[in-house]
Amino acid sequence: MKATYYGQSCVMFNFDGHEVLMDPFITYNPLAKGVDVNALLPEYIFLSHGHQDHVADMAQIQKNSQATVAAIVETAAWVRKQGVPDEKVIEFNLGGTIVTSFGTVKMVYAMHTNSTPDGQYGGFPVGFILHSGNKKIYFAGDTALTMEMKLLADLELDWAFLPIGGHYTMDVDDAVKAAEFINCDKIVGVHYDTFPPITIDKVIASEKFANYGKTLYLPAIGESIEL
Helix, strand or coil: EEEECCCCEEEEEECEEEEEEECCCCCCCHHHHHCCCHHHCEEEEEECCCCCCCCCCHHHHHHHHEEEEEEEEEHHHHHHHHHHHHHHHHEECCCEECCCCCCEEEEEECCCCCCCCCCCCCCCCCCEEEEEEEEEEEEEECCCCCCHHHHHHHHCEEEEECCCCCCCCCEEHHHHHHHHHCCCCEEEECCCCCCCCHCHHHHHHHHHHHCCCEEEECCCCCCEEEE
C-alpha cells in the first residue's frame, strides 16, 4: 500500500492495486504543474467538501477514469450537476460507512465551511476513516482542531493526513494536538505552501511533531510513501 501526494490536499492511495483519489486539485495549483492529470485513473474519488481547491479536477479525472465519486449528500448533488452519472455517485453522511472494493470508508466530523464552486450550500465538510486490509487511515479534510477528534483515539490509526498550513485550517501547533487527540504517531501534512497565507517552515514543523514523539511526513509533489 502507498500514498502519492499531488499537492494541497490531493492524495492518491493505492490499496493493493485499488487507486483512490482524495480532493483533486492539480491543474490550478502552480506547485503541481509537473503532474499530468490525464494520467490519473482512480477507481474512486472522495471529496471532503466542495471548495474549489479540493474539487477542481474532479470532473476531468472522473470522465477519464469512470471513477465512482463519493461525498456528503449536498456536495454529491453538485457532482451530478457536473455530468457524473447517478450510478457513479455515492452520497452518504456523517457517521455513515460505505463498503468499497478496497475496504470500508466512514465519514466523520470536520470543522470548516462548505460550499460548491457555483456558490451553493455543500452540506457539512467532512473527514474520512479508510480501512483497507490491516491499515486504518484518517484523512481529516479541511478542519480546525476539534474535540470530536478524541472520538478516534481508540481506533488504533496507522496514519493520519492532517492539514497543517493554518489560516484556513488548523496550523502546525493545532495539528500536533490533533495527533495527540487521535492517538496517531505517523502524520502526513497536507494543505500547506500552496498559497502565501499557508506557507510553513518545514523544519520547525517537523521538530514540533518530533517533540511529542510523532513523525511528520512531508512528501514532495509526486512523491509516494509506503503505508
